[in-house]
Amino acid sequence: MATARELAEQHGWDAVTTRQLAERIEYSQPVLYSHFRGKREIIGAVALDGATEMAAALRAATAAAAGPRARVTALARAYLDFAARNPAVYDAMFQLDGGLAFAHEDTPPPLKDAFAALLETLAEVAGDGVHPGLFTELFWAALHGLATLTRAGRLPPEYAEHRVELLVDRLAVL
Amino acid sequence: MATARELAEQHGWDAVTTRQLAERIEYSQPVLYSHFRGKREIIGAVALDGATEMAAALRAATAAAAGPRARVTALARAYLDFAARNPAVYDAMFQLDGGLAFAHEDTPPPLKDAFAALLETLAEVAGDGVHPGLFTELFWAALHGLATLTRAGRLPPEYAEHRVELLVDRLAVL
DNA sequence: AGCAGATGCTAGCACTGCTAGACATCCGAG
DNA sequence: CTCGGATGTCTAGCAGTGCTAGCATCTGCT
Numbered sequence: 142m143a144t145a146r147e148l149a150e151q152h153g154w155d156a157v158t159t160r161q162l163a164e165r166i167e168y169s170q171p172v173l174y175s176h177f178r179g180k181r182e183i184i185g186a187v188a189l190d191g192a193t194e195m196a197a198a199l200r201a202a203t204a205a206a207a208g209p210r211a212r213v214t215a216l217a218r219a220y221l222d223f224a225a226r227n228p229a230v231y232d233a234m235f236q237l238d239g240g241l242a243f244a245h246e247d248t249p250p251p252l253k254d255a256f257a258a259l260l261e262t263l264a265e266v267a268g269d270g271v272h273p274g275l276f277t278e279l280f281w282a283a284l285h286g287l288a289t290l291t292r293a294g295r296l297p298p299e300y301a302e303h304r305v306e307l308l309v310d311r312l313a314v315l
Numbered sequence: 316m317a318t319a320r321e322l323a324e325q326h327g328w329d330a331v332t333t334r335q336l337a338e339r340i341e342y343s344q345p346v347l348y349s350h351f352r353g354k355r356e357i358i359g360a361v362a363l364d365g366a367t368e369m370a371a372a373l374r375a376a377t378a379a380a381a382g383p384r385a386r387v388t389a390l391a392r393a394y395l396d397f398a399a400r401n402p403a404v405y406d407a408m409f410q411l412d413g414g415l416a417f418a419h420e421d422t423p424p425p426l427k428d429a430f431a432a433l434l435e436t437l438a439e440v441a442g443d444g445v446h447p448g449l450f451t452e453l454f455w456a457a458l459h460g461l462a463t464l465t466r467a468g469r470l471p472p473e474y475a476e477h478r479v480e481l482l483v484d485r486l487a488v489l
Numbered sequence: 490a491g492c493a494g495a496t497g498c499t500a501g502c503a504c505t506g507c508t509a510g511a512c513a514t515c516c517g518a519g
Numbered sequence: 520c521t522c523g524g525a526t527g528t529c530t531a532g533c534a535g536t537g538c539t540a541g542c543a544t545c546t547g548c549t
Contacts, residue, residue: 296456343497
């Protein structure tokens with residue numbers, strides 16, 4: 142898993158072939174298949190790992206901020222920062238097919254927890270009469286859009302900070 | 316191009332192999348390479364085609380609505396509707412690597428025009444002192460996040476409409 | 490009639506994820 | 520002290536991928 146993640150961050154997921162991976166861990170290919178059902182499951186494992194890490198990063202960022210507005214801003218920045226610093230892991234979580242279930246009762250705990258980390262901070266700024274879960278989904282979608290479009294070169298990176306401020310200003314009810 | 320799009324919509328982009336494609340158009344593989352430099356360019360061509368179509372769909376939706384609020388809501392619905400109805404084309408535009416340039420001066424006209432279609436309607440609700448382009452980028456990112464996360468099964472589809480309403484309520488200044 | 494360019498094909502390369510079957514090695518029962 | 524089975528690993532190979540080199544054929548101009 143660690144090697145897959147490392148390889149993906151260095152040369153992109155395209156470079157993470159079973160042969161490359163096997164060579165790096167100094168085993169032959171079939172050994173991989175006695176630990177994972179296939180490449181998809183390797184991606185899924187990296188994704189779960191990343192989800193745990195992201196949840197921790199989000200909580201650390203919000204804990205260090207005082208007041209609802211500062212917390213939400215810190216949350217958004219931490220999210221986008223995580224996506225920018227760990228593009229391969231972010232891809233494994235949300236872009237690639239890791240065979241993971243979302244928004245079901247059988248969603249793996251790390252994923253649920255990452256969503257919970259968002260919810261904890263966002264619930265207090267959802268506004269009256271707005272379901273916190275729904276608000277979190279919307280806020281998350283906006284962050285996800287910013288993260289993916291920016292990294293894919295679809296949005297110029299210069300004004301990233303302005304977009305975050307606008308996002309918090311408009312979405313959060315303070 | 317039409318065959319590639321058809322095949323992608325029916326069985327996903329994974330099924331769009333040069334062999335499959337060649338067989339469907341009743342030619343051999345190498346013929347594809349005398350029209351396109353590679354598979355990437357085929358995806359790019361489908362993407363450009365889709366961008367033109369999307370721009371038209373967005374303009375048609377907003378033209379039929381009266382008042383800023385109705386226009387923005389119609390725009391958002393039309394965008395998400397397009398993504399839901401043409402998942403393969405949407406993927407070609409924003410998810411896959413079609414070798415297209417974004418946010419540069421050499422961005423292909425259809426892509427610029429699709430962004431312009433968003434800008435036309437969103438500029439009037441950006442709010443005072445907010446750059447219309449920046450606002451459009453943020454709104455677009457939110458829509459993109461909703462579209463991709465919903466289709467990937469990351470967001471439950473039941474409350475899609477509520478999310479759109481919340482998005483318009485919060486982001487647009489009316 | 491003969492040539493040139495366009496147009497298409499067959500065959501093949503290097504790569505992908507994945508698997509069957511053989512081979513070693515070790516551990517515990519008799 | 521032997522030996523059967525479990526365990527772990529490997530080599531070799533399959534079917535499929537994007538892409539290309541090189542050869543055939545057909546068309547239209549001179």
